Amino acid sequence: MGTTPVVVVMGVSGSGKSTVGTLLADRLGVPYAEGDDFHPPANVAKMAAGHALDDEDRWPWLRSIAAWIHDHPSGAVVTCSALKRGYRDLLRGAGVPVWFLHLSGDPELIRARVAARTGHFMPPELLGSQYAALEPLGADEPGLTVDVAHTPQDIVAAATAALTPGSGQEGAPR
Ligand SMILES: Nc1ncnc2c1ncn2[C@@H]1O[C@H](COP(=O)(O)OP(=O)(O)OP(=O)(O)O)[C@@H](O)[C@H]1O
Ligand SMILES: O=C(O)[C@H](O)[C@@H](O)[C@H](O)[C@H](O)CO
Numbered sequence: 001m002g003t004t005p006v007v008v009v010m011g012v013s014g015s016g017k018s019t020v021g022t023l024l025a026d027r028l029g030v031p032y033a034e035g036d037d038f039h040p041p042a043n044v045a046k047m048a049a050g051h052a053l054d055d056e057d058r059w060p061w062l063r064s065i066a067a068w069i070h071d072h073p074s075g076a077v078v079t080c081s082a083l084k085r086g087y088r089d090l091l092r093g094a095g096v097p098v099w100f101l102h103l104s105g106d107p108e109l110i111r112a113r114v115a116a117r118t119g120h121f122m123p124p125e126l127l128g129s130q131y132a133a134l135e136p137l138g139a140d141e142p143g144l145t146v147d148v149a150h151t152p153q154d155i156v157a158a159a160t161a162a163l164t165p166g167s168g169q170e171g172a173p174r
Contacts, residue, residue: 004030004075004163005142006096010082011103012130013122014114016148016155017079020103023156025077028163035080038064048121052129062090069094083133088141100143101159107131109149144169 007028009021018034025032036044043057065080073096082088082100092098107127114124137143144162146155162169 004028005099006069006072006075006094007077007099007101007159007163008069008082008088008091008143009077009079009101009103010088011105011148012081012083012110012134013127014110014117014124015103015105016113016152017081017103019152020101020155020159021077021079023152024101024159027156027160028075028077030074031072031076033065033068033076033078035061035065035078038068044121047126048123050123050125052126052133058087059090062087066091066094069096069098072096081130083130083135085135085138085141088137098142099163100137100141101155102137102143102145103148103155104136104145105148 007024009017009024011017021034022032039061043053043061046053046057062080065078068078069076069091080087080091082091088100111124111127114120114122114127137145144159146158148155150158161167
């Protein structure tokens with residue numbers, strides 16, 4: 001069992017999960033997976049059509065991500081919105097230490113980034129439903145919340161520092 005947990009980069013659509021996740025995986029030298037790649041086509045079609053996913057849509061998707069986490073006991077990075085506490089509890093049930101990096105920020109800032117983005121299936125109109133579902137990290141959940149006003153590089157530096165043994169933030173609940 002490796003000492004590096006599986007880092008779940010979480011947050012609403014457009015918060016920067018893919019941008020930060022790829023940089024962080026490279027910095028940590030661990031495998032990376034894009035949570036959106038685990039969605040069944042029906043989920044993607046539903047969101048692209050402007051409809052928010054519900055729990056019934058998300059549980060199978062979350063279970064497939066949890067299976068990937070289980071297969072990476074030496075550490076990895078995976079992006080997953082993981083909006084609700086119950087979703088994160090499922091991911092933590094994978095039998096491998098999990099650590100959450102919540103990319104949090106001003107809705108208008110994130111909305112502007114989503115609107116400026118091209119070629120992505122998620123319409124900006126769904127951001128409201130993402131915030132409505134979002135439950136921030138609890139004090140008992142292992143992880144760190146970082147404001148997305150910072151650069152991706154600074155966010156990766158903060159996460160890497162927090163994951164450094166002895167920092168007091170690595171892996172253990174805060
Ligand atoms: N810290 C940042 N500062 C400035 N721009 C950022 C930052 N993080 C991400 N971006 C930009 O914001 C947009 C959304 O980023 P990204 O696609 O990584 O978000 P995401 O959370 O993975 O989105 P989704 O969940 O919809 O896939 C992109 O155009 C990206 O370049
Ligand atoms: O939980 C959800 O509603 C979904 O995972 C969304 O967050 C999108 O898949 C992702 O953000 C891409 O836009």
